Amino acid sequence: MEVNPLHSDPWRPTNLCIDRQVAAGRAMSSAVPPQPVPPLDQTLREYLRALEPLLPPDEFQHTQNKVLKFGQSGGLGPRLQDGLLRRARTSNNWLSDWWVQHAYLESRQPLPVHSNPAISLPQRDHCDWRGQLLFASKLIAAVLDFRAKVNTGQLPVEYMRGEPLCTQLFPLLFSSCRIPGPKHDYISHHALSRRSPTHITVVRNYQFFQLEVYNSDGSRMTESQIHGQLLRIRAASWKTDKEPMGLLTSEHRRTWGQAYKRLLRDKVNKDSVRAIEQGLFTLCLDSPVMRISDEKYASRMAAQVLHGGGTFSNSGNRWFDKTLQFIVGEDGSWGLLYEQATAEGPPIATLLDHVLDYCQKPDPKRSPLVPLPMPRKLYFLIDKDIKRDIEHAKQNLDILINDLDVNVFNFRRFGKDLPKQHGLSPNAFIQVALQLSYYRVHGEVCPACDMVSLRMFRGGRTEFIRSPTRQTLDFIQAFDDPALSREAKLQLFREAVDVYSALTDRALRGQGLDRHLLGLKLQAIEEGLSIPKVFMDTAYGLATHWRLRTGQVPSNTDSVMCFGPLVPDGYAVCYNPQADHVHFSVTAFNCCEETDAETLARSLKHTLGQLQELLQPPSATAAA
Incomplete structure (x- = not known):
């Protein structure tokens, strides 16, 4: 089922406090007045x-x-x-559809840097691939727990000035993806279809895998079950002659739209792309990056979440069209990259608050002693035209990444x-x-x-x-x-x-x-x-x-958001004020x-x- 739902804007939560109270979220949406x-x-x-x-x-x-x-x-x-x-x-809403169509779906600029916001979160205490997979398992379980609360109407309703806030966006965060087109894009959304997807996609070493995260009885997989599956994905992703298919999504939208048509002519490619688009969300298991000074670490990590660091780093570990992409590095770095035609800041903030709270708790569930199917590797058949498209995407993305200066600091x-x-x-x-x-x-x-x-x-x-x-x-x-x-x-x-x-x-x-x-x-x-x-x-x-x-971008933790300027001779500045300090990110283009x-x-x-x-x-x- 593919629809064009209501869409959203970049993350700019208000500077006013938002209170959360447990109530039936779906029922409360109808109580919100029209704009x-x-x-x-x-x-x-x-x-x-x-x-x-x-x-x-x-x-x-x-x-x-x-x-x-x-x-x-x-x-x-x-x-x-x-x-x-x-x-x-x-x-x-008299405005929202117009705004999203005009500001996002009709834009032909690449999604990385120009559109997708990145949120770099406080470094975890793991420092190798073992810790990376353990935390990634916890992260997946946390997001699935959040989704369950959304689906059952148990998510706390947020209030501002005593008035309930609209909750229409929450169900749209999952199983949605932006689809490129020649003149404008559209949104493919599957979470509300008759058979809602039960898988996520995991990408490691530029290779994509379909990972089922629900058992046959409909119950969510436990952290230990997910961890076992991630170990299997890691073992199956050592191939060295892989092509970074995700880089195609970093292109100019018209260029990617043309390549998208060529890619989907083959049934194998079409099945793989559909699995990514329909997945609940994407998990990106990034490879280690070059060590740098502590002073520049925060800037490097924000850039890694924003664009992957380049084609020789982790940029091939992204599908930039996907609404939710969680990035987890081996060095404890992690964050969220989201596509803003469907996702909006305040719901994303609510999701991340839930994830952070959940990650403080031990896994309460015992794993059932049942064999799990092997995660399905998503294959792509690459002809000379697609190979050429990938090479062009590599060149263009590296130019864009090298043109962006990212400066993150804590005042x-x-x-x-x-x-x-x-x-x-x-x-x-x-x-x-x-x-x-x-x-x-x-x-x-x-x-x-x-x-x-x-x-x-x-x-x-x-x-x-x-x-x-x-x-x-x-x-x-x-x-x-x-x-x-x-x-x-x-x-x-x-x-x-x-x-x-x-x-x-x-x-x-x-x-x-x-x-x-x-x-x-x-x-x-x-x-x-x-x-x-x-x-x-x-x-x-x-x-x-x-x-x-x-x-x-107010948050209960020391996170920082990052995105590129809107104009070539401009800046983008995000800030997260805490009680006694303020986190800032500043970006500008080197070409100016x-x-x-x-x-x-x-x-x-x-x-x-x-x-x-x-x-x-x-x-x-x-x-x-």
Whole structure:
């Protein structure tokens, strides 16, 4: 069964706390209200405010005239707004399908680096293949336990501000896969089919295996059963003349779509590909990587999860189209790589929290004394055309990987407790710090996007928070002015943080501007109209050229998310604030001479330290 379900956005959990309570998850989904369509005049007003710090006065006036004309009574804007309101009355969510189709499935860029987020998790204490397989067995059992709770409606319902959050995505995490196409991709989803798959795929040494993880009576396999099967897979995967078939999924989507058609002409290949696509999830057993300094270890491990390290490392151990890929290394490194057209950050966070909790417990089940079938190796018949496709994929992926600079660091001077002690939002604090850090490196502010979850609404995904604001620009321009007093700078800083917090609150209530603007544009296309001039304006292109792709990724553990920039001359910055420290990842492309991940990271560390001194002057700290 192949369907196109509701899809999702990248992982950007909100900076607000999420409470979990045990309840019937499926029943609670119906209690979640529909996502509202914001008022047109409000969105256009906020759009102009967002443009103000980015445009010179004459360009701003030119754009303002276009925006006012678009929104005037009887004009095109109100007509499109009426169309969105009609759509909202007749759909599960007026935006989500459009957003996923536009942002993901129609994108032709490769999935690694450009799209799939990676989560690098705290290193385990094993240091060889034996420990790798023991932990991988526990990991598989933990994910199967989570799936059982999803299927039986026993997953704790999450609440934000006392309101239940939408749970529609959880069943879609399993047995789903992105399928390449010439003009756009689609999602193949099998978990809700009449015969739900009972296997996962395991890849080691570039070779794929189908591993059944349920017994004949429908019970889940125990950890010891799974461990025995992984030992058999390891013994069967020493072949040295293998071809890294998974590399094909790293290609430009149109290129991979053409290769996909060629690959599936053969029945053996088609059966193997279908087994991967239909599997509950994929486990990647990575080979050892070259040892490096402790200082660079975190960056290397994040990169390994993100793209596999290159064609001479573990990149062939991936199927980038697969929704869930758990990566386990021999040195204790591990993480999760997910395809974001189907998976979204908050459900992924819930899954990982469950896995981490489960891994603290001993295996409670005894293994039944029954023989298990040998895991099935997935074979591929490779002709000269497919061989050529693989060679091209190797070259292109190595170019992409070598072009990406990954810098992961742990800022230890303070964590989220510091801004909280001063009545400031930790996320807004860091967002203003990022703009100041960028300004110090490049001499200007830039369009930046941060995302909050819209799971308070049925089928909701995410919304952008745009920065900088005028208040942020005022603070940035004043901060390095020696003529201004500390008190004046502190006041400007508080105003910038508070305004950003207000934007966050508005977005959480479904009153953000970015997705509404996109909806108006797509509604025009839906009605067969020309794209409105307001969206063809230079200012619109400038304001959506996201030079800072950012995301707060709060977690109960010292994990860090990593992904590539959205534009060639941009950065991507993820952060996980803990009580007394903050984990950061910064990425940039080496091909752009203007950007450098290490330089921005250094500027960010320096800026955060100065903001700490702004809140807590050294003299005041000493007096205390």
